[in-house]
Each structure stands twice: as C-alpha cells, then as structure tokens.
Amino acid sequence: MEKKGVYTVLLSIIAVLSLALAVLIIFLFISYPNMKNQKATVVSTEISDRYVADDELAEFKLFGGEEKVFALKDEPDRPDSIALVSISIKCDVGEKRKNEERINNLISLYKSELEQAVGDYFANITYTEAKAPEFRSKAREELMEIFNNILNENKQAKQKIIYKVTLNILPQ
Structure with a gap:
C-alpha cells in the first residue's frame, strides 16, 4: 500500500512539472515571433557597407x-x-x-x-x-x-x- 502512495506522489510531481513545461513552451512560441520582428526592424534601418575595389x-x-x-x-x-x-x-x-x-x-x-x-x-x-x-x-x-x-x-x-x-x- 505504501508503494502505491509513493508512486502516486511521484506521478503527481511529474504531471505538475510537465504542465509547467507546456506552459513555458506555449509562452515562448507566442512571444518569440514578436521578438523576431523587432530584431528585423532594427537591422533593416542600417545601411550595410562592404569594401569595394x-x-x-x-x-x-x-x-x-x-x-x-x-x-x-x-x-x-x-x-x-x-x-x-x-x-x-x-x-x-x-x-x-x-x-x-x-x-x-x-x-x-x-x-x-x-x-x-x-x-x-x-x-x-x-x-x-x-x-x-x-x-x-x-x-x-x-x-x-x-x-x-x-x-x-x-x-x-x-x-x-x-x-x-x-x-x-x-x-x-
């Protein structure tokens, strides 16, 4: 009986950690495209230069x-x-x-x-x-x-x- 209790606690800890990981991944996917657009805007305002013979x-x-x-x-x-x-x-x-x-x-x-x-x-x-x-x-x-x-x-x-x-x- 005690083994079932330990397994239940471990299983619930794994479930909570999985849920937290899923929320973190969703947050990154939602916010990442906005950061990508901001970087593209900053880069495009500068004129690139190169050595020309x-x-x-x-x-x-x-x-x-x-x-x-x-x-x-x-x-x-x-x-x-x-x-x-x-x-x-x-x-x-x-x-x-x-x-x-x-x-x-x-x-x-x-x-x-x-x-x-x-x-x-x-x-x-x-x-x-x-x-x-x-x-x-x-x-x-x-x-x-x-x-x-x-x-x-x-x-x-x-x-x-x-x-x-x-x-x-x-x-x-």
Missing part, C-alpha cells in the same frame, strides 16, 4: 555630365547668388560587375529624384557656406548619404550603393 565601381554623371546652375540661399550682402555645380557618382556594381545592369536601371529610375535632391541641398546653402574650404567634403558626405537613402527607400535590406560623390562647385 576600383574595378567594381561604375560612374554615373548627373545632369548629363554638364554643369547646372543653382540659386543659393539669399544673404543680405549677396541676394542673388548662384553656383555652377557638376556631380558624378560612383556606384558598387558587385563582384565581376554582375549587378551592373540592375544598378544602371536603379540609377535611371531614381535619376530625377537624385537631381532634385541636389537642387534642394543647394537651395539651403548660402554663398558664404559654399565658399568655405571645408564645404566640398561636407557636401560630398551629405549628398552621398542623401543619395543612398533615396536609392534604398523601397528596400527592406538596405545596402550602400553609392561609394563616392565627385562634386565640382563654383559659387558666383
């Missing part, structure tokens, strides 16, 4: 390779300032240039938006800022970031496409 870069000229005239932001002493600007960009076309056609199509698709971004950028710059020696390097970095954001606008996995912006500016 010179032979894996393709050059594109904005505005047909010609200088474009932009009106600069007004200043009291220079109300009608302009800048002659020419811009070319170098894009990553992948190893052995395997993504060259895709990048060509992407640049062609977004070319007007890229050119518009240049106009918007220079509309917020004054003549004094444009004449500053450090302005060109700052403008290159900011335009490269703007261009990459435009090209990655509709992508979940964001990658750095434009690796170099060549900017020639002559404020007048």
Whole structure:
C-alpha cells in the first residue's frame, strides 16, 4: 500500500512539472515571433557597407555630365547668388560587375529624384557656406548619404550603393 502512495506522489510531481513545461513552451512560441520582428526592424534601418575595389565601381554623371546652375540661399550682402555645380557618382556594381545592369536601371529610375535632391541641398546653402574650404567634403558626405537613402527607400535590406560623390562647385 505504501508503494502505491509513493508512486502516486511521484506521478503527481511529474504531471505538475510537465504542465509547467507546456506552459513555458506555449509562452515562448507566442512571444518569440514578436521578438523576431523587432530584431528585423532594427537591422533593416542600417545601411550595410562592404569594401569595394576600383574595378567594381561604375560612374554615373548627373545632369548629363554638364554643369547646372543653382540659386543659393539669399544673404543680405549677396541676394542673388548662384553656383555652377557638376556631380558624378560612383556606384558598387558587385563582384565581376554582375549587378551592373540592375544598378544602371536603379540609377535611371531614381535619376530625377537624385537631381532634385541636389537642387534642394543647394537651395539651403548660402554663398558664404559654399565658399568655405571645408564645404566640398561636407557636401560630398551629405549628398552621398542623401543619395543612398533615396536609392534604398523601397528596400527592406538596405545596402550602400553609392561609394563616392565627385562634386565640382563654383559659387558666383
């Protein structure tokens, strides 16, 4: 009789532990997909970067390779300032240039938006800022970031496409 009591106690302990394990598993399955979606959201906001060799870069000229005239932001002493600007960009076309056609199509698709971004950028710059020696390097970095954001606008996995912006500016 005593053996039956010990077995009953052991059996009830095993049942309680099994029930606790089942509840824990259900909790993990319910909460895990939410954590997975949160991680995917965090990862997708950053633009991935890689080392790109010179032979894996393709050059594109904005505005047909010609200088474009932009009106600069007004200043009291220079109300009608302009800048002659020419811009070319170098894009990553992948190893052995395997993504060259895709990048060509992407640049062609977004070319007007890229050119518009240049106009918007220079509309917020004054003549004094444009004449500053450090302005060109700052403008290159900011335009490269703007261009990459435009090209990655509709992508979940964001990658750095434009690796170099060549900017020639002559404020007048």
